[in-house]
Amino acid sequence: MAAVTPLLVTRDLCRTFGGLRAVDQVSFSLPEGETHAIIGPNGAGKTTFVSLICGRVAPSSGSVVFAGDEISRMPAHRRVRAGIAYTFQITSVFANLTAFDNVALAVQRRLIDDRARGLSARALTEQGMDALTRVGLAEHAGKVAGNLSYGHQRLLEVAMGLALKPRLLILDEPTQGLSDGEIDNFIALVRQIGAEATVLLIEHNMDVVMALAERITVMEQGRILAQGTPDEIRADNAVQQAYLGG
Numbered sequence: 001m002a003a004v005t006p007l008l009v010t011r012d013l014c015r016t017f018g019g020l021r022a023v024d025q026v027s028f029s030l031p032e033g034e035t036h037a038i039i040g041p042n043g044a045g046k047t048t049f050v051s052l053i054c055g056r057v058a059p060s061s062g063s064v065v066f067a068g069d070e071i072s073r074m075p076a077h078r079r080v081r082a083g084i085a086y087t088f089q090i091t092s093v094f095a096n097l098t099a100f101d102n103v104a105l106a107v108q109r110r111l112i113d114d115r116a117r118g119l120s121a122r123a124l125t126e127q128g129m130d131a132l133t134r135v136g137l138a139e140h141a142g143k144v145a146g147n148l149s150y151g152h153q154r155l156l157e158v159a160m161g162l163a164l165k166p167r168l169l170i171l172d173e174p175t176q177g178l179s180d181g182e183i184d185n186f187i188a189l190v191r192q193i194g195a196e197a198t199v200l201l202i203e204h205n206m207d208v209v210m211a212l213a214e215r216i217t218v219m220e221q222g223r224i225l226a227q228g229t230p231d232e233i234r235a236d237n238a239v240q241q242a243y244l245g246g
């Protein structure tokens, strides 16, 4: 049987800031369809690592290969077009636009790229509302995004990511600021997304990690400390000591 090509591969990926090695020789492989969590203490390099994947930060050395293509030097907007969508710790919604207009912009971005399908107002409305419904924000469609709660703004960002219909969705601490009830809904949502897309999730809430991740990577000081299934990570002594508090 032919080996399946991973959707994403990084080889010896490095990023330094001054003398600090934020990401240090990280070689990582993500099979298509997997929901994968990255955990690790504050400052471990998790955000920098996913920023290198989506093109917000340029590598000092090493490579990123997505769907078989070398993308290390590709600008971020072209990576979005290639199928990488992401939401980050700092919300990037347009505060003065309504929730609907925010997702409509994301849909538009994709449909403009997809020239064969053209852009119809109906498609825009349907797909925008579909993304809002999936994250549970349909009833807030007409509200100005800046007036939504912080947690709802995070969900709106996820809706914007979904509207891009990505192959790889990167979520950086998506449950920060969500209530317990919203976290439960979020877990259900990511399960649904995970049926269609590959998901890379940075998350501090271990209940969320254990509920969602098929595999986990633990980072510490810019490096991969351990990798495995949730059970393997729970049982790993080095991880216990470094991160899970013994």
Ligand SMILES: Nc1ncnc2c1ncn2[C@@H]1O[C@H](COP(=O)(O)OP(=O)(O)OP(=O)(O)O)[C@@H](O)[C@H]1O
Residues within 6 Å of the ligand: 017, 020, 022, 040, 041, 042, 043, 044, 045, 046, 047, 048, 049
């Ligand atoms: N633009 C930057 N300039 C200088 N140093 C940076 C920059 N971005 C990140 N760093 C440093 O790189 C290291 C890794 O940061 P990073 O944000 O990737 O960690 P993290 O694991 O995502 O942490 P957290 O869980 O707190 O978000 C930290 O020491 C951070 O201060």
